[in-house]
Amino acid sequence: AIYLKEFHREANENPLLYSSLDGKPHSLSTDSISLVLKTAANNARKTCSDVPGNVHCHLIRKTKAMDLYKNGVPLPFIMQLLGHESMSTTSGFYAFATLEMMSDAMKKATPSLKNEDKLWKKDEIKKALFSID
Structure with a gap:
């Protein structure tokens, strides 16, 4: 602004x-x-x-799209915003966000579950996922 x-x-x-x-x-x-x-x-x-060490334009684009998704913007809207022709292109990248969002919802619903680190939260997995073009 x-x-x-x-x-x-x-x-x-x-x-x-x-x-x-x-x-x-x-x-x-x-x-x-x-x-x-x-x-x-x-x-x-x-x-x-x-x-991050390697900041580039596409990283900012993906970060903003992820922020929109995590804040409840439906995936089809994000697909249109990004100009993807196929939902599989969009959903492939954001699948792990769905897992994280589901895990957070489960923790809220069942606070007695162990607080274990999830596979998709590990740094090496995140790095691999964020490097997908």
Whole structure:
């Protein structure tokens, strides 16, 4: 919201991320956006070790989609938002979220169950799942 207020004061059709050339906005190249993102992630990592080592545009896209899903947005809506043609593409990536959500619901319903680490919560499994393109 702060970025939009500062760089998009008028609700116009400028690219979301742009550079100014001759006083006019121009779209950034994919390489430029990747460099800006990498620089921002490196700076953020200095104060927050949770920032992943290889931040890229697709990671942000998947993270936002996962956040929507975990907050109750139906998978078909996310599929449309991401532009997937097949539900299997979308559901393949978000299947482990369903397992985690089901596990959380089961814990709430039956608090006496052991608090064991689930397979999909292990770092090496998460890393494999998040690296799926």
